[in-house]
Amino acid sequence: MNKQRLLGYALSLATCLLAWKVAAVLLSSPVLPGPEETLRAFAAAVGTSEFWSNFAASTFRVLSSIGLAWLLAFPLGIMIGYDRKTDRYVSPLIFLTYPIPKMVFLPVMILLFGLGDLSKILLITLVVFFQILVATKEGVSGLDRKYIDSMRSMGATEGDIIREAVIPAALPSCFTALRIITGTSISVLYFAETFAGTSGLGYMITNAWTWGNYTDIYVGILAMSILGIAIYETFTWMERRMCRWTRAAEDEPGGGWSWDKAVNYAQMIKLSHTVFALPFGLAALVILSTDHTITVEMVLWIIVAIVGARSAAMGFNRIVDAGIDSRNPRTSGRHIPRGTLSVKQAWSFTLLSAFVFVGAAAMLSPLCFVLSFPVLAVLFGYSYTKRFTSASHLVLGISIGLMPLGASVAVAGTITEATAVLSLALSTYIAGFDILYACQDIEFDRREGLRSIPSRLGVPAALAASSALHVISIASLAALYWMLPMGPAYILCIFLIGALFIVEHLLVRPSDLTRINVAFFNVNSIISVMVFVSMVMGVYLL
Amino acid sequence: MGERMLTAEGLTKEFAPEIRVIEDMSFSVERGRSLTIIGPSGCGKSTLLYMLAGLSRPTAGKVLIEGREVKGPSREVGMILQDFGLLPWKTVWGNICLGMRIRNVPKDEQDRRARDIIRYLGLEGHEDDYPSRMSGGERQRLAIGRALVMDPSVLLMDEPFSSLDTLTRERLQNTLLEVREQKGLTMVTVTHSIEEAVFLGDEIMVLGGRPCGIRAIVPNPGAGGMGYRSDERFFAVCREVRRAVEGL
Numbered sequence: 001m002n003k004q005r006l007l008g009y010a011l012s013l014a015t016c017l018l019a020w021k022v023a024a025v026l027l028s029s030p031v032l033p034g035p036e037e038t039l040r041a042f043a044a045a046v047g048t049s050e051f052w053s054n055f056a057a058s059t060f061r062v063l064s065s066i067g068l069a070w071l072l073a074f075p076l077g078i079m080i081g082y083d084r085k086t087d088r089y090v091s092p093l094i095f096l097t098y099p100i101p102k103m104v105f106l107p108v109m110i111l112l113f114g115l116g117d118l119s120k121i122l123l124i125t126l127v128v129f130f131q132i133l134v135a136t137k138e139g140v141s142g143l144d145r146k147y148i149d150s151m152r153s154m155g156a157t158e159g160d161i162i163r164e165a166v167i168p169a170a171l172p173s174c175f176t177a178l179r180i181i182t183g184t185s186i187s188v189l190y191f192a193e194t195f196a197g198t199s200g201l202g203y204m205i206t207n208a209w210t211w212g213n214y215t216d217i218y219v220g221i222l223a224m225s226i227l228g229i230a231i232y233e234t235f236t237w238m239e240r241r242m243c244r245w246t247r248a249a250e251d252e253p254g255g256g257w258s259w260d261k262a263v264n265y266a267q268m269i270k271l272s273h274t275v276f277a278l279p280f281g282l283a284a285l286v287i288l289s290t291d292h293t294i295t296v297e298m299v300l301w302i303i304v305a306i307v308g309a310r311s312a313a314m315g316f317n318r319i320v321d322a323g324i325d326s327r328n329p330r331t332s333g334r335h336i337p338r339g340t341l342s343v344k345q346a347w348s349f350t351l352l353s354a355f356v357f358v359g360a361a362a363m364l365s366p367l368c369f370v371l372s373f374p375v376l377a378v379l380f381g382y383s384y385t386k387r388f389t390s391a392s393h394l395v396l397g398i399s400i401g402l403m404p405l406g407a408s409v410a411v412a413g414t415i416t417e418a419t420a421v422l423s424l425a426l427s428t429y430i431a432g433f434d435i436l437y438a439c440q441d442i443e444f445d446r447r448e449g450l451r452s453i454p455s456r457l458g459v460p461a462a463l464a465a466s467s468a469l470h471v472i473s474i475a476s477l478a479a480l481y482w483m484l485p486m487g488p489a490y491i492l493c494i495f496l497i498g499a500l501f502i503v504e505h506l507l508v509r510p511s512d513l514t515r516i517n518v519a520f521f522n523v524n525s526i527i528s529v530m531v532f533v534s535m536v537m538g539v540y541l542l
Numbered sequence: 543m544g545e546r547m548l549t550a551e552g553l554t555k556e557f558a559p560e561i562r563v564i565e566d567m568s569f570s571v572e573r574g575r576s577l578t579i580i581g582p583s584g585c586g587k588s589t590l591l592y593m594l595a596g597l598s599r600p601t602a603g604k605v606l607i608e609g610r611e612v613k614g615p616s617r618e619v620g621m622i623l624q625d626f627g628l629l630p631w632k633t634v635w636g637n638i639c640l641g642m643r644i645r646n647v648p649k650d651e652q653d654r655r656a657r658d659i660i661r662y663l664g665l666e667g668h669e670d671d672y673p674s675r676m677s678g679g680e681r682q683r684l685a686i687g688r689a690l691v692m693d694p695s696v697l698l699m700d701e702p703f704s705s706l707d708t709l710t711r712e713r714l715q716n717t718l719l720e721v722r723e724q725k726g727l728t729m730v731t732v733t734h735s736i737e738e739a740v741f742l743g744d745e746i747m748v749l750g751g752r753p754c755g756i757r758a759i760v761p762n763p764g765a766g767g768m769g770y771r772s773d774e775r776f777f778a779v780c781r782e783v784r785r786a787v788e789g790l
Contacts, residue, residue, distance in 0.1 A: 150627025153596075160644050165629060245672040
């Protein structure tokens with residue numbers, strides 16, 4: 001399995017687990033235990049010999065069925081696909097019996113072959129035989145005459161033609177059929193095992209069901225899924241080895257997942273800019289830790305939620321603004337306008353991120369899960385605000401300011417006063433520097449009819465507004481000193497942050513906006529980290 | 543007059559009684575000479591070529607190679623089909639060796655001949671590539687190589703260059719002239735391009751009618767040189783062939 005498939009598996013597994021968790025939270029019933037509970041039970045079951053004897057019984061049944069079906073169907077499919085005469089006599093028989101549901105023969109099989117392995121194996125064989133047969137025949141029928149003619153012109157015998165042309169032509173569709181029947185055969189296996197017998201994973205599931213042991217049902221389901229995936233992947237691996245030519249045409253460099261692409265995604269959402277926001281989230285946790293217990297698990301899921309929400313919001317913003325970005329020389333190098341990421345890729349990334357956010361929220365608490373949807377609405381809604389209001393900077397501030405509030409709901413189940421004040425500090429801090437950023441785009445925004453404070457009030461007034469917001473920000477941070485049991489080190493830190501704000505505003509002058517990028521970025525990241533540091537110092541260095 | 547390499551005598555082909563595709567065709571090609579066959583599509587050119595290759599038996603008449611009647615595919619005859627007939631599941635090396643494997647050529651002999659032909663046609667480095675990874679020109683060179691590696695004395699080709707762009711096509715036509723010169727091959731090429739027919743053929747046979755028969759055989763004494771494409775005689779023969787094709 002290559003890196004790309006592995007990553008695909010990891011992502012889909014994560015998605016499944018999250019969806020499962022969300023469903024478990026929503027249902028909150030013993031019928032659907034959460035993934036972590038099930039995994040614990042699974043880990044316990046794996047240590048028992050009973051589990052393995054059931055697993056082995058099912059594996060043996062399904063593998064012998066597929067093997068037997070292939071041994072019968074593949075040669076027959078080759079024959080009727082290649083030889084028109086055989087086709088004429090055998091095909092009508094096949095297409096007459098193909099639509100009959102073979103599952104209904106289970107009672108007959110049991111009566112004829114007993115309750116043991118044989119009846120189950122024959123039933124699965126009967127079901128999958130036809131699918132392999134039809135696929136193999138189609139593969140051979142699709143073989144172009146010119147291959148056969150060119151081989152004949154070299155003096156090839158029928159045996160040569162079947163060996164060198166007919167069998168290779170049938171292989172890809174045969175493997176496709178094998179992968180499809182993997183699922184079918186396991187379904188039939190489950191059916192057969194629940195119906196008769198006292199071994200196998202199907203029996204295990206039914207037994208757990210009878211005893212109302214819901215977690216064990218999921219252990220069985222998990223084991224059956226693993227069996228299915230293992231067989232499926234084995235066929236995929238065999239196909240890759242035996243049908244190399246089918247990949248030759250599409251194995252172009254640049255396709256699939258690569259480090260560069262991951263870097264592209266990270267750049268698209270300015271992953272590095274997480275340093276501006278994440279420290280505020282962690283600062284909220286420090287504040288909350290003064291009168292709540294915070295587990296490592298909580299911290300983990302809160303970070304996942306923050307990164308997920310931020311990535312979703314950024315991705316969505318890049319998609320919505322792709323047209324605008326491409327016309328603005330400052331942003332035309334962004335990934336979607338430049339074409340390094342397609343809109344489709346950006347969409348899948350955004351949706352996945354949103355899903356991660358919702359899932360992480362579900363892991364935190366049902367209330368967080370419910371609230372995650374309005375939060376997403378605010379985050380996505382922000383991207384449209386600059387089209388109709390110059391207060392868009394404030395909306396951005398509020399969107400990001402939701403982060404400490406979210407952490408508070410996760411830990412305390414409600415919004416505490418201190419986190420509300422921290423949220424105000426964060427909102428005004430973000431809104432203030434977003435106004436500074438917007439100063440760079442003033443002409444472009446006016447031309448495009450986009451609303452912003454600089455484009456509406458001019459640069460000097462915008463700088464004043466930004467300063468005012470940052471005054472509120474520093475004042476809110478200072479207020480926390482009296483709201484929480486803070487040590488004197490905190491006041492020292494607040495003075496330092498205030499000084500950094502002043503430096504930032506000194507860097508930017510109405511006549512010179514060129515320094516907005518580098519110095520600005522550096523000072524801002526220091527401020528954010530300082531907020532976190534000051535909370536730690538204030539709370540723990542009493 | 544040189545020695546007759548390939549002779550068709552009164553060739554007739556019916557696919558079913560009443561459906562006669564080819565009627566009473568007789569012609570011959572001398573050793574080392576090249577015949578091109580041109581005619582409207584669907585007139586039976588490919589059917590004729592299949593009979594020459596021994597892949598299809600004539601209903602009446604016979605095909606002779608070096609005086610012996612053709613009754614099936616023979617070692618003497620190499621064939622290149624329209625769209626190449628290369629096996630997509632075999633690499634360049636596998637495709638080149640296919641004919642030798644069928645004919646049970648010893649393994650080390652196979653290796654030596656395959657290496658030689660790959661070098662000769664400039665396909666080095668492509669040994670492990672699958673045809674789908676190659677350009678149209680490379681695929682066509684591979685198809686030529688696969689026929690040549692069997693060392694045939696007659697090479698039959700069915701619209702070999704029809705799917706190539708002009709430049710690649712002309713380069714490969716040149717390659718073909720060279721190969722023919724060096725190996726003394728006798729060639730029969732079916733084509734629908736008048737320019738190709740005139741560039742490659744010492745004689746151009748114009749087919750037409752239903753059932754199909756020979757409408758004209760245009761002599762082309764100037765052919766055989768690379769510079770022939772800009773020769774005044776080339777254009778004169780093209781005009782003559784065009785008149786014969788349009789007169790059908």
